[in-house]
Amino acid sequence: MTETASRRPLPVVGPAGGRARATCRFRCGDACYHEAPNTSDNAYFGDVYAGLLSRRGMLRSGAVGAAVAALAVGGAAPAAAGPGNGGRHAGPRLEFTPVQPNADDRVTVPSGYRHRVVVRWGDPVVPGAPEFDFARQTAEAQEKQFGYNCDYVGFFPIGSRRALLWVNHEYTNESLMFAGYTDGSDADEEQIRIAMAAHGGSVVEIERTGDAGEWRLVTRGRRPYNRRITATTPMKLTGPAAGHALLRTAADPSGTRVLGMLNNCSGGTTPWGTVLTAEENFNQYFVGGEGAPEEAKPALRRYGIATSGDTRRGNRRFDRVDERFDLSKHPNEANRFGYIVEIDPFDPHHQPRKRTMLGRFKHEAATVRLTEDQRVAVYMGDDERFDYIYKFVSDKKHRAGARRHNDTLLDSGTLYVARFTGNSPAEQIDGSGALPEDGAFDGTGEWIPLCDAQRSYVDGFTVAEVLVHTRLAADRVGATKMDRPEDIEASPVTGKVYCALTNNSAREPGQADEANPRAANRHGHVLEITEHRNDSGATTFTWTVVLVCGDPEDPATYYAGYDKSRVAAISSPDNLTFDRAGNLWISTDGQPGTLGVNDALHVMPVEGRHRGELRTFATVPVGAECCGPCITPDDRTVFIAPQHPGENGTLEHPTSTWPDGDFPRPSVVAIWHAKGRKVGSA
Template sequence: MKLLPMLGLTHGNRSAVTCALKCNNACAHPVPNQSTEPSFREIASAQLSRRRLLAAAGTLAAGVAAGSGALPLEPAAAKPKGGAKSTDTVGSGALEFEPIDPVPFETDAVTVPAGYTWNPILRWGDPLFHNSPDFDPSHPNAEAQELQFGYNNDYTDIIVTDRAGREGLLVCNHEYTNRDIMFEPTASDAEELEVIRTMIAAHGFSIVELERKAKRRNWKYVRGAELNRRITGNTEFVFDGPAAGVALLQTAADPEGMFPHGTLGNCSGGTTPWGTILSGEENFNGYFKADPNAVGSARYGLSDADTSYAFEKVDPRFDATTADYANEPHRFGWVVEIDPSDPTSTPKKHTALGRFKHEAANVRVDDEGNVAVYMGDDERFDYLYKFVAKRKYVEGARKHNLKLLSEGDLYVAKFTGEQRPDNANLGTGEWIALTENGESVVPGMSTEEVLVFTRLAADKLGATPMDRPEDVEPNPITGKVYVACTNNTDRGVKAGKPGPDAANPRKANKDGHIVELTEHKNQADATTFSWDLFLVCGDPDDAGTYFGGYDGPVAPISCPDNVAFDSKGNLWISTDGAPSALKLADGLFRVPLTGDERGKVAQFLAVPNQAETCGPVIHDADGSVFVAVQHPGEDGSWDDQQSYFPDYVAAGSRPSRGEWRGPRPAIVQVTKKRN
């Protein structure tokens, strides 16, 4: 990478290359939300410890309040001292495991518990169709990439499609690309343009059929299967909902404003009860040149600088400084919906759910059939949202359910926080309506403006600025909603920006936290909620960390990114940044939500050198866990690769001379070893 403004300024194991490619160096630019002020009483001390807060209410022992729940970890793989050993078996049934010890971040291996093994199901470049060329990164070709598994997999689901459990469907999105480690330097401008077109094709989605011999056996993908599909940065979508076709979405290539091409920056997502896949278009701003003075440009981080991807060199729509394509950035930043059961279907972009940097979208259906979609805007000091569908979910009525996200109302969260003596809940909150009956209720903004410039609308209504709310998921058993706030090193640091508050309790929040919401009467369409802090992450020995009230040894955990649940309702957390001072590999962690072990963080796996853990899928009945291993070896180059994942394990050694010698982002399955 030529421009790395975050070099030397990142924390933990975060790469400056990742900052440049994934989020367009967001932390090197001014915070897009220049309008925020504390929306409820700031807590006086910038160093407020959640433990001390609870201890003041008399709910935790003095030793826990002082930070003695776990002793310091020795470097790398040392076990916590005192109390329960890290080798104590956790979990139940087919997914019992002995937690692994923390792994140094430069370790180029997938580390799994004793008695478990891992294998890649799909890797970047794997051929998906009978006519797909074999993987050959020495000859970049966009047409070939459109027929192969894409790059940097993030949201993933493994859907079992037959009663015998031997057939399935893998659905995965592809968030971004890293040209420097994917392809060698080119000898001509024409060759470089083909590399750029290939990177556009490596974005999007892969939908791939799976098969296995029996339950609890490893899945393999089926090349040329009927449902296999690639969706790329060029695939035609259709706009849906109240803003479809409005002037703000029209371009010279699409004067109807109805048919955007491609999906980019797809991060996390969710699988709906009606069998479709939702995904959030997150850091779309990094793909466009745009007029920095246009409405919404500053709020969405758009500028007129040349982009690191250089897509504007091969497709004029990525240069939004021109009149013909001034609205093209408005056509990204949506929740997309894809029907994996119909490879001929046109994927949708849902305007009713608003436009911002969507990390994810997850659906909850309550006992009365009310449908809610929970969404986080992954930016420093941005907001938590909810969409409530106009119509109710009807079991088995798929045609009806496929239209549920077309109409409804959009809300943004406002938190209030006062410590209660009984500590039953830390605070309360409300969902503030941005639309009612599908129409704007934001003063001075039309419905289409609210939906296209949702951040501006939420600013007007005093929503609570959060510490990068990423994945937001309802627990399928309890209905409680868990909000992963990854980090925010600007909180209480930058002039004019909010300081710590009850829902975001730490100054210069490097390690992130998780908020637990309980909606009024446990209804998906509720407009009020109570909330608590479930985890305040970091090195367990640091002041200010908190682990759900658990007072024994726990694994260090930082920067919670994606979350998932097992069949017992336990929370599983994948991370995007090790505790800032420990230099550990990212991983996947299991945490009980109830009982005596509520908050007991145990590490299940760690990912290879410089990689991030994404898209966890927990099939505990099958004894399987799946993760997407994203950006291994991110800091490397074609001639200096820094990871050999995953092929070095499959081959028993590093690739031989003349073979591909770099990393390939992949979907990994972890299962118990067979006797």
């Protein structure tokens, strides 16, 4: 039976964008309820269409629906050719029995699979940390315990049976952490300090149990790598912007030292064994923007920081315990957040580095690939409506085993922003989601240089100004406005790069373009990028929209041309990963508000005859989004991080009691096949 054979109707409910209102409040400061910060007059590329380009490859014939010509596109040839299928990678078929959509308060996995919670909010991390006591929380204890709202998960093996997990702690929901909480203005100051300690990230040691793929937290012994990083951990600013006047404060006149990181969402790992963690919605932690210098206000507004009205009510009010969060007193403090932070999980004494060369924006993801000549490329999204996709390429080459040399790679290179051009006439992209006459949303693109370590390529901007006010620099060069670029990952089989564009309900019909083809895009889509000659150092690429999300029964959806009667519904793609076979795993953030069912982890082949056959692998509890995911190198385990379970409720009126049956606790979960087979197997 196919997954959709018994699929019940999926209602469209909830606020614009799909998230619960509580999620909007605590994660991003109600970003979608305000005007998008990008008010630039950058042309949507449909406005600058310069002629229909010749199609690359051949169109496979397919059924034509009432509103959509369901043609599958061959697209550009992949880097790695497999046997058969005209030289294309054949692409395996997924064999597991899909999980049905549901609204259950639990993690659901396919038949034949098992799962367990590996680590949850409050679990002791640092040796000597106290056991979690919900009724008697303290900041001192939380600094040693697993933080709140886990997001990105990175896996670092130590031999064959032990490993380290790096986990981001994106944000806190104080309404689910403290009884009777209203907002930071009325909160006890110790509660504010606890929340600050629950941000950041954790390094925890885990061990394999048995041979099937089960992992558990190591709770005894030295655990020398275990570590907590919080909103007050000392960090170093590096790269060309370090020391610039825009980064100097009264507490740090050097402009090179900062305390903590905030709202870390997705991330990546490097070939030299470090983690890159991405600061995202940092804007919501600052107050006092109305009292900032007038010359600073345009940049503050471009980053979503309020510069008028009452900026304190409803905020977490970190400024009540640390005045650096008050921009009327310290207007440059906000400029010290919004970076990619590099951390060594194997060195508990390593001081985290905020790499200014990778730009400052609401970072989502930091996926590393080596270029053809062994330089380092980092792909990054800016998670905001109408913001941009970026890439950094280092000057120096990666050297295997040369840790001191590799520690310098992210401090010099070229920062780029993407411009997309469609190959269909603008009148064929009407915002409805209907495919153009050539049967695909696709085209060409270029990486526009913003600066390198010595030179700015943006008129009126110095190098440091490009790196601190990256959004403003990207506005100036005419980058393409996208529908909330989130995670970006590369296929280990073909080298193609995939970007999750989560949604954008604010896009109007006249603003639709071929890379963002739907107006009021509540469900999002996934973009596939093929760099020229498959070289991540290239400055040109081709692209195609491989997945237009939503209910398959909606004609405005597209699954790479696959038979939509045989696929699962999906909405709001967020985090991505790949297994070794090259299947794309997609976690979601917003399905309860758009499809009326819990968020989930889906998987979809992106090559071969099963390209587009999306299936649901796991669902998460009520109110949670599915973060992670992370697949171990042997493909035996997939980790997910159900974030904000019960987000619609309060402690007094809970909507979830996962995972322990009392109060909701964000956690990391391991999923494996009971017989030790690779994830995705039957």
